[in-house]
Amino acid sequence: xxxxxxxxxxxxxxxxxxxxxxxxxxxxxxxxxxxxxxxxxxxxxxxxxxxxxxxxxxxxxxxxxxxxxxxxxxxxxxxxxxxxxxxxxxxxxxxxxxxxxxxxxxxxxxxxxxxxxxxxxxxxxxxxxxxxxxxxxxxxxxxxxxxxxxxxxxxxxxxxxxxxxxxxxxxxxxxxxxxxxxxxxxxxxxxxxxxxxxxxxxxxxxxxxxxxxxxxxxxxxxxxxxxxxxxxxxxxxxxxxxxxxxxxxxxxxxxxxxxxxxxxxxxxxxxxxxxxxxxxxxxxxxxxxxxxxxxxxxxxxxxxxxxxxxxxxxxxxxxxxxxxxxxxxxxxxxxxxxxxxxxxxxxxxxxxxxxxxxxxxxxxxxxxxxxxxxxxxxxxxxxxxxxxxxxxxxxxxxx
Numbered sequence: 001x002x003x004x005x006x007x008x009x010x011x012x013x014x015x016x017x018x019x020x021x022x023x024x025x026x027x028x029x030x031x032x033x034x035x036x037x038x039x040x041x042x043x044x045x046x047x048x049x050x051x052x053x054x055x056x057x058x059x060x061x062x063x064x065x066x067x068x069x070x071x072x073x074x075x076x077x078x079x080x081x082x083x084x085x086x087x088x089x090x091x092x093x094x095x096x097x098x099x100x101x102x103x104x105x106x107x108x109x110x111x112x113x114x115x116x117x118x119x120x121x122x123x124x125x126x127x128x129x130x131x132x133x134x135x136x137x138x139x140x141x142x143x144x145x146x147x148x149x150x151x152x153x154x155x156x157x158x159x160x161x162x163x164x165x166x167x168x169x170x171x172x173x174x175x176x177x178x179x180x181x182x183x184x185x186x187x188x189x190x191x192x193x194x195x196x197x198x199x200x201x202x203x204x205x206x207x208x209x210x211x212x213x214x215x216x217x218x219x220x221x222x223x224x225x226x227x228x229x230x231x232x233x234x235x236x237x238x239x240x241x242x243x244x245x246x247x248x249x250x251x252x253x254x255x256x257x258x259x260x261x262x263x264x265x266x267x268x269x270x271x272x273x274x275x276x277x278x279x280x281x282x283x284x285x286x287x288x289x290x291x292x293x294x295x296x297x298x299x300x301x302x303x304x305x306x307x308x309x310x311x312x313x314x315x316x317x318x319x320x321x322x323x324x325x326x327x328x329x330x331x332x333x334x335x336x337x338x339x340x341x342x343x344x345x346x347x348x349x350x351x352x353x354x355x356x357x358x359x360x361x362x363x364x365x366x367x368x369x370x371x372x373x374x375x376x377x378x379x380x381x382x383x384x385x386x387x388x389x390x391x392x393x394x395x396x397x398x399x
C-alpha cells in the first residue's frame with residue numbers, strides 16, 4: 001500500500017511502529033508493528049491483537065465523534081458529597097494530568113495521515129492474510145496457572161522445533177527446509193531459551209506456540225523468581241538487567257478481570273528481588289499501575305522503598321478507541337504520553353523501544369519483563385503464563 005504524502009515521521013513509523021508527534025512529549029505506538037520486528041517467519045495478526053478495535057468504528061471517525069457522544073450519554077446523577085483526603089489527592093492528580101492528555105489527544109487528531117493509516121488497518125489485515133498463510137487454529141488453550149500448581153507440573157515438557165531454512169530459495173520466493181531438530185525442555189521452573197536469530201515453533205499438550213529469536217522465558221510462580229537472580233550477584237551483578245518492566249496483577253474489584261487472570265494482594269510485590277536482578281551499573285525500572293489513589297500511595301510510599309528504586313518520571317497511557325547510579329542515565333522526560341489502540345483486556349503496549357535511549361552505553365542491553373504474558377526478541381520473560389499471547393492463534397505465517 002502506497003502513501004503518497006509520507007513524511008519522515010510516518011516513514012519511520014512504518015518501520016518502527018513508533019510515531020513521534022512534532023513539538024510534543026507524546027508518541028503513538030502500534031504494538032503490532034513493534035512486535036513484528038521480533039519475528040522472521042511469522043507476524044502478529046492485527047485482528048487477533050486488536051479484537052476490540054476490529055469490532056468498533058474506524059479510529060478517525062471514533063475520534064471525531066467521541067466528544068459529541070459523551071455529551072449525549074445519560075449519566076446517573078451523583079449525590080453531592082464532600083471528598084475525603086484520598087479523593088482530594090486523586091482529584092488533584094487527575095487535574096494535573098488532564099492538560100498533558102488533552103494536548104496529546106489534539107496531536108493525534110491533527111495527525112490525519114496516521115489516523116488514515118490506522119483506520120485502514122482492517123482492510124490491510126485482510127490483504128495481509130491473503131498474502132500469508134493463516135496459522136492453523138490451536139486447540140483451546142489450557143490454563144498455565146492451573147497446570148503450574150498441579151502435582152504433574154515437574155513432568156510437563158515443551159518441544160522446541162528448530163528448523164534451518166535455505167535462505168537462497170527464500171529470495172526466489174520459495175522456502176525449503178533443510179533439516180529440523182527438536183529439543184525437549186521442562187516447561188515449569190526452568191529457563192527455556194531460543195538462542196537462534198529466528199522464530200521457533202513450540203508444542204505443548206497439542207497447543208502450538210511461537211518463540212521469537214534471541215529470547216527466553218521462565219514460567220513459575222512468585223516463589224521461584226529468585227532463580228533468575230544472576231549467580232554472580234554476590235560478587236558483581238554484571239549479568240543483571242539494564243531494563244526491568246513490571247506489570248503486576250494488581251487486585252481489582254472488577255469481576256471481569258478476576259475471570260481473566262488471578263490477582264495478588266499488594267504485599268506480595270514487596271518481595272520482588274528488583275535490586276538483585278539489577279545490573280551493577282544500574283537499571284531503569286518501568287512499573288505499570290492503575291490510577292487508583294490507594295495503589296499509587298502504596299507504590300510511592302512502600303513499594304519503591306522496598307525495591308530500593310527512585311521515582312524519576314511518570315508516563316501516561318492514552319487509549320485510542322475506535323541513587324548514585326542515576327548519573328549514568330539520561331534524564332527521563334516527565335509526563336510523557338503513550339497513545340495506542342488497546343489490545344485484549346489488560347494487554348499493555350510494548351514500551352521497550354522507548355526506553356533504551358535513557359541508558360546508552362550498556363551493550364548488549366539486557367531486558368526482563370516480570371509477570372509477562374508474551375515474549376519479545378532479546379528479552380527474558382518471567383511469569384506464570386509468559387506463553388499466553390504466543391499461541392498460534394495470534395499469528396499468521398509469512399508467505
